[in-house]
Amino acid sequence: MDFRLSPEQEQFRDAVRRFADKHLAQGARERAHAPGYPWDVAQRMAEQGLLGITLAQADGGQGGSLMDAVIAIEAIAAVCPRSADVVQAGSFGAIRVLAEYGSALHKKRFLAKLLSGESVICVGMTEPEAGSAVTDLATTATRDGEGYRVNGAKVFTTHSAYAELILAYVRFAPGVGGIGSVLIQKDSPGLRIGKPSAFMSGEEWAELRFEDVRVPADMVLLGEGGFKKQIAGFNVERIGNAARSLALGRYAYERARQWAMQRRQFGRLLCEFQGLQWKFAEMKIRLDAGQLLLYRAAANADRGFPSAEETSIAKAFCNQAGFDVANEALQAMGGLGYSQDELVEYCLRRCRGWMIAGGSIEILKNRIAESVFERSFPQRG
Numbered sequence: 001m002d003f004r005l006s007p008e009q010e011q012f013r014d015a016v017r018r019f020a021d022k023h024l025a026q027g028a029r030e031r032a033h034a035p036g037y038p039w040d041v042a043q044r045m046a047e048q049g050l051l052g053i054t055l056a057q058a059d060g061g062q063g064g065s066l067m068d069a070v071i072a073i074e075a076i077a078a079v080c081p082r083s084a085d086v087v088q089a090g091s092f093g094a095i096r097v098l099a100e101y102g103s104a105l106h107k108k109r110f111l112a113k114l115l116s117g118e119s120v121i122c123v124g125m126t127e128p129e130a131g132s133a134v135t136d137l138a139t140t141a142t143r144d145g146e147g148y149r150v151n152g153a154k155v156f157t158t159h160s161a162y163a164e165l166i167l168a169y170v171r172f173a174p175g176v177g178g179i180g181s182v183l184i185q186k187d188s189p190g191l192r193i194g195k196p197s198a199f200m201s202g203e204e205w206a207e208l209r210f211e212d213v214r215v216p217a218d219m220v221l222l223g224e225g226g227f228k229k230q231i232a233g234f235n236v237e238r239i240g241n242a243a244r245s246l247a248l249g250r251y252a253y254e255r256a257r258q259w260a261m262q263r264r265q266f267g268r269l270l271c272e273f274q275g276l277q278w279k280f281a282e283m284k285i286r287l288d289a290g291q292l293l294l295y296r297a298a299a300n301a302d303r304g305f306p307s308a309e310e311t312s313i314a315k316a317f318c319n320q321a322g323f324d325v326a327n328e329a330l331q332a333m334g335g336l337g338y339s340q341d342e343l344v345e346y347c348l349r350r351c352r353g354w355m356i357a358g359g360s361i362e363i364l365k366n367r368i369a370e371s372v373f374e375r376s377f378p379q380r381g
Ligand SMILES: Cc1cc2nc3c(=O)[nH]c(=O)nc-3n(C[C@H](O)[C@H](O)[C@H](O)COP(=O)(O)OP(=O)(O)OC[C@H]3O[C@@H](n4cnc5c(N)ncnc54)[C@H](O)[C@@H]3O)c2cc1C
Pocket: 122, 123, 124, 125, 126, 130, 131, 132, 133, 155, 156, 157, 158, 159, 199, 353, 354, 356, 357, 358, 359, 360, 361, 362, 363, 366, 379
């Protein structure tokens, strides 16, 4: 067992870091406070080969591994936390599910634009009455001639305010077995995009309402019985979510560490007070522990999908660790940490959201408990 990155991985990390230092350091603060998507960053990353890292070369991707994509998130977030979302959108989330399960037509029609950084795909699972209990989703796809009519609503969907393509979880029939997914384009008649709302992070989301949206049969991604496959793919999204939690926690830690070595109070540097040293030691322990869990889940996935158990453990730990570390880093920086002049408060706000998004920490712990006791625990009363 070797806990170090391989020479190729180190080279890749250093190259991404150089790219980030050159192109993303300037404007990092402004990007964090801008509500929309950083399209300029996406297009630059596309040119640099940082979109589609985990997609096969035959699909226009880089043919890299999930570990490569995690390394890219870490290297980018260390310079510009907001830009790490672009790596996520280009390699982890719905785009990866589309590349895995999509037909030749889907790939031909959508992948090139997504990989060029000109458009983004969002995944609509959550509904007003189906959050953690996602299999309660009520958006229906009803047979209509050669295709389907989709009716229902999705909430809290990341990128929903500007995504050109929606991967929507829908119900073809009752029960878990009746769930699948369809691809819906933004300009589809009957799709209503609500007024943008904002998360605590400042990111925009808008309600997606489907009113008799016509979906041709060839725009079904996964038909009836597709739910398990969909969730297997969703574990990739969770790895990216865990990686960003940890990377933003690390960003905050690093900034606070630098501050503690230059800020003086009572005639001494902050880092000379034991009360703060122990905080930093604790932060370091949590970051390193999270990284090992994250790397285990990502590296074991090789080029396939990560294990549900390892992903749940990594995400639950990294979500909590990222938030706790960002919180302690903020504390160690005093008023400056709480100020929007620094990105530490932004990292804290972002990390808070990932404790809920993509499977809350509680839901992940439910999944881990099933592995612990080797049995399922249905949550329904
Ligand atoms: C930043 C952010 C981005 C998001 N992006 C997307 C997206 O792109 N696409 C999308 O579809 N959705 C997205 N979501 C929605 C997210 O998936 C849901 O918010 C999440 O699944 C929880 O659902 P809920 O908000 O309805 O809370 P609820 O399900 O109502 O849960 C409320 C609380 O109860 C807890 N709880 C519920 N059931 C149990 C249980 N059985 N055991 C223990 N605790 C339980 C939850 O953990 C939570 O703390 C996003 C959310 C956030 C915050």
